[in-house]
Amino acid sequence: MDKTAARNRISELSALIKKYSREYYELDAPTVSDIEYDNLFKELEILEKDYPEYKQPDSPTVKVGSTGAKKFSQIKHKVRLYSLDNTYSYDDLKVWYERLQKNFNLEYPPKLVCELKIDGLAISLTYKNSEFSFGATRGDGVVGEDITNNLKTIKAIPHSFSEKIADLEVRGEVFMPKTSFEKLNQKQRETNGKLFANPRNAAAGSLRQLDAQITKSRDLSMFAYYGRLDSNELKIESHSKMLEFLKSQGFNINPAYRVCNNIEEAIDYCKEWDTKRQNLDYATDGVVIKIDDFYLQNEMGFTARAPRWATAFKFPPEEMSTIVEDIEINVGRSGAVTPVAKLEPVYISGSTVQRATLHNFDEIKRLNINIGDRVLIKKAAEIIPKVICVTQHATDKTTSFLPPEFCPSCGAKLVELDGEVNLYCPNHLGCPAQIKGRIEYWVSKDCMDIDGLGDSIVEQLVDKGLAKTPADLYRLSIDDFMKLDLIAEKSAQNLYEEINTSKNPTLPRFINSLGIRHVGKETSELLARRFLTFDAFKHASLDEIQKIDGIGDKIALSILDFFSNSFNNEVLQKLESYGVIPQEMPQNNESEKFKGYTFVITGTLSDTRDVFADLIKQNGGKVSSSVSKKTSYVLAGENPGSKLTKAESLGVKIINENEFNQLIGE
Numbered sequence: 071m072d073k074t075a076a077r078n079r080i081s082e083l084s085a086l087i088k089k090y091s092r093e094y095y096e097l098d099a100p101t102v103s104d105i106e107y108d109n110l111f112k113e114l115e116i117l118e119k120d121y122p123e124y125k126q127p128d129s130p131t132v133k134v135g136s137t138g139a140k141k142f143s144q145i146k147h148k149v150r151l152y153s154l155d156n157t158y159s160y161d162d163l164k165v166w167y168e169r170l171q172k173n174f175n176l177e178y179p180p181k182l183v184c185e186l187k188i189d190g191l192a193i194s195l196t197y198k199n200s201e202f203s204f205g206a207t208r209g210d211g212v213v214g215e216d217i218t219n220n221l222k223t224i225k226a227i228p229h230s231f232s233e234k235i236a237d238l239e240v241r242g243e244v245f246m247p248k249t250s251f252e253k254l255n256q257k258q259r260e261t262n263g264k265l266f267a268n269p270r271n272a273a274a275g276s277l278r279q280l281d282a283q284i285t286k287s288r289d290l291s292m293f294a295y296y297g298r299l300d301s302n303e304l305k306i307e308s309h310s311k312m313l314e315f316l317k318s319q320g321f322n323i324n325p326a327y328r329v330c331n332n333i334e335e336a337i338d339y340c341k342e343w344d345t346k347r348q349n350l351d352y353a354t355d356g357v358v359i360k361i362d363d364f365y366l367q368n369e370m371g372f373t374a375r376a377p378r379w380a381t382a383f384k385f386p387p388e389e390m391s392t393i394v395e396d397i398e399i400n401v402g403r404s405g406a407v408t409p410v411a412k413l414e415p416v417y418i419s420g421s422t423v424q425r426a427t428l429h430n431f432d433e434i435k436r437l438n439i440n441i442g443d444r445v446l447i448k449k450a451a452e453i454i455p456k457v458i459c460v461t462q463h464a465t466d467k468t469t470s471f472l473p474p475e476f477c478p479s480c481g482a483k484l485v486e487l488d489g490e491v492n493l494y495c496p497n498h499l500g501c502p503a504q505i506k507g508r509i510e511y512w513v514s515k516d517c518m519d520i521d522g523l524g525d526s527i528v529e530q531l532v533d534k535g536l537a538k539t540p541a542d543l544y545r546l547s548i549d550d551f552m553k554l555d556l557i558a559e560k561s562a563q564n565l566y567e568e569i570n571t572s573k574n575p576t577l578p579r580f581i582n583s584l585g586i587r588h589v590g591k592e593t594s595e596l597l598a599r600r601f602l603t604f605d606a607f608k609h610a611s612l613d614e615i616q617k618i619d620g621i622g623d624k625i626a627l628s629i630l631d632f633f634s635n636s637f638n639n640e641v642l643q644k645l646e647s648y649g650v651i652p653q654e655m656p657q658n659n660e661s662e663k664f665k666g667y668t669f670v671i672t673g674t675l676s677d678t679r680d681v682f683a684d685l686i687k688q689n690g691g692k693v694s695s696s697v698s699k700k701t702s703y704v705l706a707g708e709n710p711g712s713k714l715t716k717a718e719s720l721g722v723k724i725i726n727e728n729e730f731n732q733l734i735g736e
């Protein structure tokens with residue numbers, strides 16, 4: 071980044087952060103999520119470090135929060151309320167801890183106190199002679215707002231306590247329980263009042279009321295997390311002891327706090343509460359980790375903005391808001407057409423997200439989502455981000471988003487299939503968006519079984535425009551293969567030969583290769599056995615297909631759809647013209663020798679289990695994967711395992727390969 075760009079970005083970031091900060095602290099109406107704010111903040115900190123000459127005197131990295139909307143009188147804090155450095159990374163926590171140990175020459179790892187970071191509003195309470203004197207918001211950390219009267223209405227804040235103390239400052243977080251928040255919004259809805267976005271905003275809005283009676287009517291609570299005595303006659307020497315003292319004086323202390331012996335224990339605490347927090351009736355967004363010992367805290371002191379002896383671990387955000395820049399139409403390898411939201415890039419759970427799935431067009435209708443809308447997106451571990459809801463509609467929205475009529479990849483008219491929410495491109499064999507997947511499937515083991523044509527070669531063939539349909543494979547020359555990056559032993563000659571020797575597959579394989587929806591290996595076999603030639607299969611009527619045992623209406627309709635599509639037929643014609651012609655099924659070699667018999671095959675035989683399964687099926691028998699009382703025979707090879715034991719216990723007849731061959735030979 072050059073100097074001008076740096077200066078511009080610093081000024082831009084400073085203004086943005088101030089704006090967001092005002093929205094958050096004064097208006098209780100943030101328009102960005104915490105993590106977006108934190109990221110901008112970090113970017114600004116780094117730039118200011120690299121270009122200190124452009125740092126603004128009132129930079130938000132120095133000033134904390136906001137001075138308030140001036141509806142309350144101001145109170146200057148006796149001791150500044152710092153904000154905390156925070157991180158989303160456990161590694162950062164370790165670095166923080168190790169640096170403290172090193173910089174302050176600590177011989178032993180210092181004890182830590184972990185507390186849940188309550189997502190509420192920070193306040194400061196001042197007690198004089200054991201009586202509540204006044205209370206203020208944090209404001210910008212130096213000056214806050216006098217909200218004494220409102221704070222007095224909160225039951226969790228004691229008006230006095232028993233220990234005789236001249237001067238005590240207590241800091242804490244005012245929050246609204248989740249259940250109370252739901253009730254409040256329900257009431258607001260009924261009375262057409264303003265709805266609050268989350269419990270934090272509801273707490274802030276309730277606390278900063280000019281009429282204390284309104285505050286009183288809202289169910290607010292507080293956890294105290296800090297105590298400061300002007301003179302330490304009580305000899306409280308650590309943060310954990312202070313918490314216990316506050317508790318003994320009637321303050322509400324979060325029961326989940328824990329003293330940890332080292333950073334590893336603290337990290338365990340963070341991990342534990344990342345999941346447990348879901349069950350709490352108040353919102354938490356992280357863990358505050360402090361050095362327990364007050365003497366050490368004093369030694370370590372503060373940076374310009376935050377104490378060195380404390381840091382905050384923030385739980386990974388699950389939801390973020392961003393703008394939908396476009397709604398793209400994606401055609402999957404199976405022909406399913408799905409809408410995808412293209413997003414203004416947003417950083418969430420460790421990576422930048424630019425796209426989120428919208429699942430299907432019903433979902434778009436349900437969410438009432440349109441280009442330009444601000445949406446909330448969610449990313450759970452290793453799952454494609456999804457759009458949860460629209461938080462703000464684009465202002466210039468006039469029409470709603472309509473599902474496409476035609477495939478964006480090949481132009482075919484999209485179809486709706488019965489009982490499915492997706493739209494499909496019916497052009498299975500001729501649609502570029504589906505082609506890589508189709509060809510990969512075409513050459514796979516249970517289909518045309520073309521050895522050596524791996525995914526990377528298919529990818530190259532498609533990308534270089536050499537194959538637009540599976541049929542194209544059969545007109546490729548050795549020269550064409552020479553244009554590819556081939557793995558050494560798979561020479562162009564070999565590939566060419568592999569493809570050409572695969573031209574006459576068995577009929578079941580060929581049917582399976584077509585990738586007709588709902589027609590897999592088993593169904594292909596049933597169809598081949600019923601129709602014997604590809605031509606007969608192709609011209610079969612709905613009725614003929616439906617009558618086959620094991621084939622339902624859904625499959626039958628899907629087959630008819632496939633053959634009524636002109637692109638598919640074009641590809642089939644090409645295949646034929648290139649000499650790709652499936653074998654006819656051998657006629658009348660089927661016996662009914664095994665009719666009514668069910669076999670289970672187990673252990674190692676002289677050939678693959680598929681070969682034996684085919685033999686059984688050709689003779690009218692059935693093959694099952696598990697042994698039951700209905701099993702007629704268990705064909706057992708070497709190392710048969712548990713199936714044999716089960717067969718023995720059920721008294722099922724067990725035969726070896728020789729006995730099996732005798733059965734067939736009879």
Ligand SMILES: [Zn+2]
Pocket residue numbers: 401477478479480481482495496497501502503
């Ligand atoms: Zn298409």
